[in-house]
Every structure is written in C-alpha cells, then in structure tokens.
Amino acid sequence: MTDHDKKQGHDANLDPISGQPGAHPVGTGVGAAGAGAIGTAIGGAVGGPVGAVVGAAVGAVAGGLAGKGVAEKIDPTVENDYWRSNYSSRPYVESNYTYDDYDPAYRTGYEGYSTYSQRGMTYTQAEPHLQTDYEQRRGKGRLAWDKAKHATRDAWDRVERAIPGDADHDGK
DSSP states (O other), X not given: OOHHHHHTTTXXXXXXXXXXXXXXXXXXXXXXXXXXXXXXXXXXXXXXXXHHHHHHHHHHHHHHHHHHHHXXXXXXXXXXXHHHHHGGGSTTOOTTOOXXXXXXXXXXXXXXXXXXXXXXXXXXXXXXXXXXXXXXXOTTOSOOHHHHHHHHHHHHHHHHHHSSSOTTOSOO
16 A cells, blocks of 8 residues: 555545544444344333333444444554564464465454454354354465464454453453
C-alpha cells in the first residue's frame, strides 16, 4: 500500500454510511448480536415482552460499541506488517514456504479473535470455526490446516496479549 493510498483513506476501515475512518462492522455486529441477546433475556425476565424489546435494543447498542472497541484495537494493516516482518522467526515456519503461504493463517487468527472471543470462545473452542474460515480464505494457498493452525494460534495470541484482560479466559 502506498502513502497516497493511506492518505486517501484506502485502508482506513471507512464507515460505509458516514465515510469516517475506524469502521469495524464485524466487531460491531458481533458485539451487538451477543449483547442484544443478553439484553433480550434480561429485559424479558424483568419487564416481560416490552422489557425484552427494550433490553434487546439497549443491549445491542452497548454490545455494538464494545465489539467495535475490540475490533478497533485490531488493525489489520499493523498485524499484516508485523507478521510479514516476523513470520520467518517463528518456530513452526518451514523454509520452503513464504509469507504469502502463511498470510491467510495469520489473518484467520487475528480476525477470528475479534469474532470468536466476543462470543466468549477460547481458541480451543473456536478452532473448528477457524479451520473452516481458513479453508475458505486460503484459496490456492499451499498450507494445509495442520501447518496453518500454528500461525493462526500465534496471531490469535498476539492480539489477545495486546488487549487488556483475558477475553477468552484461556490464561494467555
């Protein structure tokens, strides 16, 4: 990506409605869905059907903001640059593979963290989903999941360490 692209906002995660940088629809949507469901349950228990509707709305807004907050801490450009510069030093990397072979696995890890940790999943719980995600996105990539999963876990753990707390409660 050129400096011109960055200045023009081509990699700024622009909001599709407002055009403002920093849009993270996946994190926002996941947070909104999860908290909306919780709000519905709590609102329904306290205020019946009307309470459920109000609880869902309030929960969705709060969850959307929380999901967006986590997603904004995960900058795909920063992650890509980090892994491009550091992948070759990782113990699981085999010399006959390039960064381009590992890139889909890293992307699956850091994007998957944003998605699945918001649902309360640990890496172990999310791994079957991550495998499916990886296999759909790797295209003609040369790494099978048995090799890619190490890079995916590495990227997941890197993001988790950068965010305060232990969102997936796996002690890492």
